[in-house]
Amino acid sequence: MTRCHREIIAATLIECVFECVAYTRHMTAFQGSLLDLCEETGPGALGSTVRRTILDHGAWIDVRPGWIAGADALFERLMQAVPWRAEKRHMYDRIVDVPRLLKFYDEGEPLPDVMLEQAKQALDTHYAEELGEPFRTAGLCLYRDGRDSVAWHGDRIGRGGTDDTMVAIISIGTPRSLLLRPRGGGGHTLRHDLGHGDLIVMGGSCQRTWEHSIPKTTRPTGPRISIQFRLRGVR
Numbered sequence: 484m485t486r487c488h489r490e491i492i493a494a495t496l497i498e499c500v501f502e503c504v505a506y507t508r509h510m511t512a513f514q515g516s517l518l519d520l521c522e523e524t525g526p527g528a529l530g531s532t533v534r535r536t537i538l539d540h541g542a543w544i545d546v547r548p549g550w551i552a553g554a555d556a557l558f559e560r561l562m563q564a565v566p567w568r569a570e571k572r573h574m575y576d577r578i579v580d581v582p583r584l585l586k587f588y589d590e591g592e593p594l595p596d597v598m599l600e601q602a603k604q605a606l607d608t609h610y611a612e613e614l615g616e617p618f619r620t621a622g623l624c625l626y627r628d629g630r631d632s633v634a635w636h637g638d639r640i641g642r643g644g645t646d647d648t649m650v651a652i653i654s655i656g657t658p659r660s661l662l663l664r665p666r667g668g669g670g671h672t673l674r675h676d677l678g679h680g681d682l683i684v685m686g687g688s689c690q691r692t693w694e695h696s697i698p699k700t701t702r703p704t705g706p707r708i709s710i711q712f713r714l715r716g717v718r
């Protein structure tokens with residue numbers, strides 16, 4: 484039995500619960516994962532651990548559960564280090580709050596944690612041949628509780644509206660459902676519950692021919708941060 488396994492069992496026995504992180508609006512508690520107690524931290528292997536699912540219309544997704552070891556500590560660091568912003572949007576004739584907090588790191592801007600630099604580097608290496616260019620920007624979203632969400636959409640601003648692309652999303656904190664459906668609805672909706680260091684990559688025509696969303700939930704739900712790496716000219 485490795486030291487890591489011993490730590491997990493010990494933690495389970497004493498019902499160890501990670502420190503709660505309260506956050507401004509909702510004061511929702513974050514409970515860490517008992518599976519995230521290993522000493523080694525950072526992105527794990529990709530390679531054959533990545534499971535690809537081919538979707539209709541030239542789209543695909545790659546999923547790598549638990550890719551980031553130490554994701555709970557990363558979550559707590561990002562809660563503190565990122566200058567989270569509340570934004571407003573026009574919706575028809577009204578101005579409404581965007582139901583999540585945001586921070587966008589443009590090309591060349593330092594990322595707020597070395598682990599995000601490591602993750603980007605690992606993704607660049609893994610997808611180099613297939614993609615032919617590195618990921619450039621990082622969009623961060625904080626879903627404070629189940630009332631925060633993102634509506635059905637594809638990342639179709641810029642090149643994502645005309646070209647195949649990849650969007651790589653790391654999820655940390657409390658898992659939330661990411662739904663995927665063919666654009667315009669109809670057909671089968673896919674659901675992935677993502678948090679605690681999971682990776683999903685949407686590729687091929689996925690942004691043009693499929694839509695994704697994080698729906699609201701009425702269940703008591705702790706906070707989740709998503710980190711989206713995109714190519715130059717894709718939003």
Ligand SMILES: O=C(O)CCC(=O)C(=O)O
Nearest residue numbers: 624633652661695697709
């Ligand atoms: O939170 C997520 O995983 C998805 C975020 C997203 O789709 C977006 O910000 O465009």
